[in-house]
Amino acid sequence: AKDDPGHPIRRFELAMAEDMEAAARVRQDLRAGIECGDLHLLYQPKVALRSGRLVGMEALVRWDHPRHGRISPDTFIPVAESSGLIIPLGEWVLRECCRQMQVWRAEGLTDLRVSINMSPVQVFSQDVAAMVAAVLVETNLPPEALEVEITEGVFVHDEERARQQFEGLREMGVALSIDDFGTGYSALSYLKRLPVSALKIDQSFVREITTKPENARLCRAIIGVAHDFGLDVVAEGIETAEHLAYLRSEGCDYGQGYHFAKPLEAEAFKALALQQPWL
Ligand code: C2E
Ligand code: CA
Ligand code: CA
Ligand code: CA
Numbered sequence: 001a002k003d004d005p006g007h008p009i010r011r012f013e014l015a016m017a018e019d020m021e022a023a024a025r026v027r028q029d030l031r032a033g034i035e036c037g038d039l040h041l042l043y044q045p046k047v048a049l050r051s052g053r054l055v056g057m058e059a060l061v062r063w064d065h066p067r068h069g070r071i072s073p074d075t076f077i078p079v080a081e082s083s084g085l086i087i088p089l090g091e092w093v094l095r096e097c098c099r100q101m102q103v104w105r106a107e108g109l110t111d112l113r114v115s116i117n118m119s120p121v122q123v124f125s126q127d128v129a130a131m132v133a134a135v136l137v138e139t140n141l142p143p144e145a146l147e148v149e150i151t152e153g154v155f156v157h158d159e160e161r162a163r164q165q166f167e168g169l170r171e172m173g174v175a176l177s178i179d180d181f182g183t184g185y186s187a188l189s190y191l192k193r194l195p196v197s198a199l200k201i202d203q204s205f206v207r208e209i210t211t212k213p214e215n216a217r218l219c220r221a222i223i224g225v226a227h228d229f230g231l232d233v234v235a236e237g238i239e240t241a242e243h244l245a246y247l248r249s250e251g252c253d254y255g256q257g258y259h260f261a262k263p264l265e266a267e268a269f270k271a272l273a274l275q276q277p278w279l
Contacts, residue, residue: 027083029065030076034088038064041096042263045272046115046234046256049248052279056113056147058256059097060263061089081121090122091131098139098146100266105145109273115147117179120154124161129168136172143173149200150176152184163194170195177234182222191229198254199226203237206257210242220250227251244279 004010033039043057063071080086097114104112122128136143148169154162166176177198182205201222208215219235226233235247238257247255261272 023079026076026079027085030063030079030083030085030089033063033065034085034092038066039089039092039096040064041093041100041266043097043100043114043266043269044256044263045261045269045278046254047260047278049244049252049255049279052277054112054273054276054278055254056115057269058115058117058149058263059093060117061093077119081119084121084125086119086121087126090119091135093117094132094135095139098135098141101141101145102139103266104270104273107270109270112273113145113147113175115149115177118148118150120151120157123150123154123165124158127168128165129172132169132174133172136174144175147175147177147198149179151179152181152186152190155190155194156184156186159190159193166195177232182218188225191225191231196229196231198232198234201233201235201252203257206235206237206243206247207239209246210240216246219247219252223247223250223252 040062041059042062043059045054046056046058047053048055061073061077063073063076065071077086080089093116097116101112101114118128132146132148136146148166150162150166169176175197176195177200178196179200180202181199183202199222201219205215205218205222209219210216223233232253234254234256235243235252236256238244238247238255238259240259243257244255244259260278264272
């Protein structure tokens with residue numbers, strides 16, 4: 001009876017097989033997508049909250065699948081990580097945003113810094129400092145124009161290895177910030193041992209800042225920790241004037257979010273970037 005397709009165990013096995021086939025297909029498609037140029041980057045402005053000036057942007061990857069349309073990174077980054085494709089994907093993201101930065105710089109958009117998201121898998125399976133150095137040389141972008149965002153999980157997993165990699169980046173002049181800060185259940189002690197320059201407050205804390213007093217307190221506490229350690233603090237997911245007002249009043253340095261702009265195509269980013277200031 002176990003071989004009967006209606007039997008619960010058999011049904012489960014069939015579903016598993018289907019899932020694995022689906023995963024294999026996604027992997028294959030993604031490999032092809034990276035090779036065929038189906039990935040592209042959007043850029044979300046980052047604003048200095050005191051002056052209202054645009055200071056940079058975060059590069060966010062999208063996959064335009066030939067049949068399924070645009071796919072969100074939350075869906076395919078995990079597949080890229082488990083399959084090793086994150087290595088060529090991550091390198092593509094870096095090269096593409098450096099190239100775009102050089103175009104913008106030539107057009108007069110100077111003094112901006114681009115942030116990229118780096119997967120922990122990259123940190124633990126390749127020499128990221130060497131990879132970044134090579135791409136910066138190739139694209140001729142100054143290291144000061146680049147920032148790497150990483151989640152605090154990397155320091156929990158293998159702090160020593162992570163530190164080696166990030167010290168290499170810092171020596172080059174590339175900035176490092178901690179993404180989704182406060183969501184990783186990690187001790188704060190790594191902050192004094194690592195070359196971190198900014199903390200990013202997760203959007204889940206910002207979202208309910210005006211309705212949940214504990215979220216407002218969390219944001220205030222993170223801003224306090226950052227400043228005590230001599231770090232900048234960036235809030236993401238600023239969607240309303242109220243979010244912005246609270247974060248400004250607490251001394252948050254930088255912000256991103258739909259209140260300013262959604263992640264934009266390069267053309268649209270440039271048009272918006274020429275409007276100053278932003279507040
Ligand atoms: P993240 O690094 O935390 O990026 C912030 C996410 O919040 C982005 O989603 C962004 O579009 C979205 N967002 C920005 N402002 C607002 C807002 O005001 N409200 C709301 N509700 N959302 C906002 P996205 O682009 O879908 O990226 C999701 C995640 O995928 C990123 O989270 C990052 O972890 C990952 N990711 C994106 N691009 C890359 C990449 O090139 N490499 C790697 N390894 N991961 C990436
Ligand atoms: Ca990020
Ligand atoms: Ca984040
Ligand atoms: Ca996130």
